[in-house]
Structure formats: C-alpha cells, structure tokens
Amino acid sequence: MIRDLPAEITADLARARRLEWWTLAWMGSVVGVMWLVMGSSQAMKTALIEDVLSLIPAIVFLVASRFERKAATARFPFGFERVHSLASLIAAVALATVGAFLLFEAASALIKQEHPTIGLIRVMGQDVWLGWIMVAALVYSVVPPVILGHIKQPIARRLKDEVLDTDSMMQRADWMTGLAGIGGVIGVGLGFWWADSLAAGLISFSILRDGVTSLRVATAELVDGTPRSLGRVEIADDANEVIAAVRQRFPGAKVRLRETGRYMRAEVAGVPAPPSVDLQDIWPGDPVDQWRLVQISFVPEGGTLDPEFEVGEP
Template sequence: MSLHGGIPRAIAADVRHGERLEYWTLGWMASVVLVMWLVMGASQAMKAAVIEDLLSLVPAFVFLLSVHWERRGPNTRFPFGYRRANSLAFLVAATALLSVGGFLAYESVSTLIRQEHPTVGGITLFGQTIWLGWLMIAALAYSVVPPIILGRMKQPVAERIKDKVLHTDALMQKADWQTGLAGIAGIIGIGIGWWWADATAALFISLSIIKDAIGALQQAVAELLDGTPRALDSNALSDDAKQLKATLKARFGDVEIRLRETGRYIAAEADCAPPAAIPTAAELMGDDLAWRLASLSFRPEPVKANP
C-alpha cells in the first residue's frame, strides 16, 4: 500500500480537504460564539446555544490533532504507527456530542421545573431603544448559516475517507443549526408571553443530540475494543467489511474470518494456512478502497480458548 506520509495517497487529497473544512469550522464557529455571547442576555436557549457552539469546536480540534498524529510513521515505541489516533479522537468527539445533549437537557428541564420566566429587555443603540430579542434572533440566524454549509460539505468527505470523527463533527454541525432554529422559536415565544417556549425549544433539540451521541459512543467503544468495522451512520457492520469478509471466504473456503477496525483502516485475519500467492488489497477490496485494508494475516493453528 502506497503511503503519503502516514496517509494513503488514495485519500491524501480528501484528508487535506477535511483539514481545511475543520480550520474553517474553528474560524466560523469562533465568530458565532462571539456574536451569540454579545447578545445572550437572560435567555436559556441563548445560553445553551453558546455552550453548544463552544463544545462544537471539540470535534474539529481532535480531527486536526488525529490527522497530525496519523501522518507519523511507525517507530520503535509505536511499531504499528498511529492509526488508532483516529479511534481515540472519535471517542472524544462522541463524548463532546453527548455532553452537548446532556447539558441542554439538564438546563432545559431545570428551567421548566423551576418555572423560570425569562425576560428580554431593551437596549439602546445609536440613541434608539430596541427590543434585545431582535438582536438575539439576528445572532441566532447568523449561527445557523455556517453549520448548514460546513456540515453538508463534510458529509461526502467523511464517507470517502471513512472518517467517523469528521462524520460526528457533521452531526455536531447539524446540532448547531437545529439549536439556532430552536433558539429563534424560544425568543419569539418569550416575546409573545410563552415563558416555557424558550426551555422547551432547547429540550426538544437536546433529545435529538443525545440520540446521535449515544450511537456514536457505541461505535467508538466498539472500535477501541477491536470490534468489527461499523458503518459511519449506524452500529451495523459496514458494507465494505461485509464485502471483504465474503471475498475472503470465497477465496480461502469456509474458514473463520475476523475483521477489526483501527481508525479508518481494516485489519483482517483468516484461520487458515497462508496461500502460495497472497492476494493484493486491490483484489480483495477493489481499487477505490484498497487503501482501507491495512493488513491481512493468517493463523493456520487457531488458539482454542479455555472452557
């Protein structure tokens, strides 16, 4: 397998594209956080949105860090390289997503139980007093635009490079713009006298975030425990892993085939003697996904587990 640094040449351009998207994310979302903080006021939805936007920076940061480590080649201390850096980053990103959902749910439920009545006052700008809610709505509307664009741009890149961190970040971007829309609904609710609208809007979006986060955490833990390769958007076996397993069985017979995921790569092991001619990754997975097969090993005498 031809490598570009520690990244296969077949996906090097897409990985660099992913990095650019994450740098854009850090810049745009930092501006969103600043704008939201300036007009936050006493709104529960606004406070939750600011915290959520801050936490949304975590997946972007850990993606950039994991790619930096992944480019490093094997050494005496890490003879298999740093492929699992992506797996660790995935766990951190999934945890950040769950933290966002949990925080939003806690704050919203607490507000509803205490029956807090948020108020949005006025502010004087250029000699004119205006309702602060209009500025909040404008800031929330601005906070919706970058996540929608960036999230849609990240999805196809994550699919091509099989990167669950980038995919989780796209989910975080989805949470960002949904939180923005929910916040707008909450501010409008406050304006017409519905004190519960603000917290209810935040609670509604938190449940969706928690659902996505739990699924991501299940995948992250399975990956770190050498589980079979999972799909990007579910805990089911990935299609390319299914195809690889079927191809190996067709070539070597009805033998035990084990697949595990290390970051974006797959390691395969077959319980049979090595063949005279070892098949290439392209033969087993096709030219487009040959980079994904990191290793193929054989175990002619499987070790039996103790009863």
C-alpha cells in the same frame, strides 16, 4: 506505519484539514456574537454552549490528522493509526456530554417554571427589544454550520472518517440549535415562557441522540469490533463483503475483521497460510476504497479463533 494513500484520498484529507480550520474561525466568530447577546434566555445559553463544544471535533481532527501519518517509533512500534480512533471517542464523548448536560438544564428550567426576561437596549438612541438582536445572532449562527456540514459529509464518507462525520453531525446540531433558539426567543416575546426551555430541550435531545450513536461506534472500534457503518451502529456493508470474499477465497476459513483508524485488518484461521495474498484481489467493493484493507494475517496452522465467535455479531 506510514501508508501510501490514493491521490484523491490525500487531497480529501488536505481539504478536510482546511475545512476544520475554517470551522474554528467561523464558529469562533459565532461564539463571540452569541456571548454578546445571550441575556437570560435558556435557548440562547444552550445554543452558546453547544457552539463552544462544536469546536472540539474540529480540534481533535486536526491533532489526530497530524499524528496518524507519523512513522512508527520504538515506543509506538505499531505507528499512530489508532490515534484517529481515540479522536473519534473524544469527539463522541463531547457530543454526548453536551447533549446530556443541556437536556438536564432545559428540564430543570421547565420544572422550576423559570420565566426568562428579554428586555430593551438602546441602539442609536432608540429602544430596541433585545430579542430581535438575539434572533439576528441566531440567524447568523445557522449559516456557517449549514455550509460546513454540507461540505464535510461527502468527504467524511470518502475518508471513512468518524471524527469528520461526528463533526458534521455537530454542525447539524448547530443549525438546529439556531432555528429552535429563534422559536424560543420569539415564543418568550409572545408571552409563552415555556417556549424558551422547550426549544432548548428539543435541541438537547437531538444532540444527545447523535452523541450516543457516535459513542457506540467509537467504542466498538476501540475494542476491535467489526467495522461499523459511518455514523451508525450497524456493521458496515463493505466489512461484511470483505468477510464473504475471504471465505470464498479460502473455503472453510474462519474470519474476523477489525478497524484501526481508517483501515481494516482481517484475521483468518482454519486454513493453511498462502505464500502471499494480493489485497487488491480480495477487496470486493469499489476499487477506489481498496486502500482501506491493509492486512490479512493467518493464525498458525493448528491455531483457532474463539470457538464461540460468530462473524458479524455486534
């Protein structure tokens, strides 16, 4: 079902799509530079793989944003709003998978006591330590994600967009990877063989932690859990406020709330269904975000919700 969104939200969606195209272009150039100078450094390998995986959230966001506004069809009579939930799961799986894989790689290198070697290359007739070229590439790899992540975060909050939020976390992982990689390369140059793998391990742990959090949030949404806060596993404040507002409007009612993509839907039982409900009157929070609540349905008289159900439980 195509919904009319506020003009400012539509503008944010358009801006988010432009940012994701910029992400593919900038991070694609970072991947190319990192591949050229990677050598045998574990930290550089970690940074390169992480940069490649960081393209996935941008891609799935662009695909999801194209489909979620399509009209319902005979094969998909409820529309495509939940394609955004699926995209969120894909992005979270990518983030968690790369974190787990890279953490395993770094731990293996430390256990095996692998000593990376960073040699010399000829540049304009002069011998130059390859480590300096790696550091320059890593410095470049830090700049785009710092800028992109900073811009995306407030847009993700306004859009209540888990994919864009996961993408901004991936960008944070990108620049953390770059900084830790610089430390690892310099550490190897100073003779600390373990610095390279240790830096890769620290990077990987941070990526894995963010990935697991995003995965828990995406899973909760797909199994009709109460809406979670953006980037966190706790129930969202506006979800609790909506439940409280519906209970106040319909005393004695049992209420449960779920999220489909960006939108909230409430189900009410234990009270007679009114002729109509003004969603704007129900929404308790900032009127700017009222577009999120799109439906309040009433269980037919005599019907009940699960007697064991408790509102607000994860």
